[in-house]
Amino acid sequence: MILQDRVAIVTAAGSGIGRGGAEIMGRAGAIVIATDLVAARAEETAQRIRQAGGRAEGLALDVTDDGAIEALIGGIAKRHGRLDILHNHAGIQVEGSLEQVPAKGLDDSYRINVRAHFVAAKAALPHMKRQGKGVIINTSSNSGVFFDKGMLAYITSKTAVIAMTKQMALDYGPFNIRVNALCPGWVDTPFNDPYIRQMGGRGAIESYVKERIPMGRWASVEEIAESILYLASDRSSYMTGHALVIDGGESIA
Numbered sequence: 001m002i003l004q005d006r007v008a009i010v011t012a013a014g015s016g017i018g019r020g021g022a023e024i025m026g027r028a029g030a031i032v033i034a035t036d037l038v039a040a041r042a043e044e045t046a047q048r049i050r051q052a053g054g055r056a057e058g059l060a061l062d063v064t065d066d067g068a069i070e071a072l073i074g075g076i077a078k079r080h081g082r083l084d085i086l087h088n089h090a091g092i093q094v095e096g097s098l099e100q101v102p103a104k105g106l107d108d109s110y111r112i113n114v115r116a117h118f119v120a121a122k123a124a125l126p127h128m129k130r131q132g133k134g135v136i137i138n139t140s141s142n143s144g145v146f147f148d149k150g151m152l153a154y155i156t157s158k159t160a161v162i163a164m165t166k167q168m169a170l171d172y173g174p175f176n177i178r179v180n181a182l183c184p185g186w187v188d189t190p191f192n193d194p195y196i197r198q199m200g201g202r203g204a205i206e207s208y209v210k211e212r213i214p215m216g217r218w219a220s221v222e223e224i225a226e227s228i229l230y231l232a233s234d235r236s237s238y239m240t241g242h243a244l245v246i247d248g249g250e251s252i253a
């Protein structure tokens, strides 16, 4: 199996894309540490991986807590003797234009979408350097590669994730640590509920998806999970500093 015995930590793995990525890595042989703000969700992901014959544990982790991130990553690396994959997935969406987004909304977006990725990557780095190998996946969005009305805090922070990813890739390529950004388009998870309300409900989003996305449909979690497996595994062994967009063509339309 392509990830046999690799140790993988995933943040926000208790739902949606994070869960899908954790599960596909589990099926590929990884030992998955599924973390989430909500402990029960993390444990449910781990249980699903174990029920499918994989190895996983579920742990609570709020990515706004630097100390908790450092303790969790240090603890896992110590206990397993290594850390091969870090998928920084947690993120928030604060909608609105300049007049609508409070300064706190921008701060919160940076804190979870950018700073938490930074803190976790920093904590993972010594272990990956020691091993002479490692993979970091930073979740951005296709909102990191194009612009959209009324999305100031989200687009600004998701663009920053890509910039930070490229800079990390540049600095740590010599250590054989690959860093790439995951840029999904529309995936029908609870994450979009506030945005769907803002757009005017289910009917409005379904028409948008049909008309504005060249492929005319949502992505499934499984389709994004395939890209996570690709970035996490040696299938992408010469790829670093890349922003992998999986959005049915929305960003080029």
Ligand SMILES: NC(=O)c1ccc[n+]([C@@H]2O[C@H](COP(=O)([O-])OP(=O)(O)OC[C@H]3O[C@@H](n4cnc5c(N)ncnc54)[C@H](O)[C@@H]3O)[C@@H](O)[C@H]2O)c1
Residues within 6 Å of the ligand: 011, 012, 013, 014, 015, 016, 017, 018, 019, 035, 036, 037, 038, 041, 061, 062, 063, 064, 089, 090, 091, 092, 112, 139, 140, 141, 142, 183, 184, 185, 186, 187, 188, 189, 190, 191, 192
């Ligand atoms: N769903 C989409 O259409 C889409 C598209 C592009 C990018 N993304 C990105 O994917 C990520 C999440 O999306 P999803 O669809 O998997 O969401 P989801 O709503 O299915 O899951 C989000 C998970 O994040 C957890 N979480 C929330 N705050 C947290 C915190 N402070 N610390 C740790 N965990 C926390 C929640 O408990 C939940 O389990 C975000 O980074 C988002 O920007 C999503």
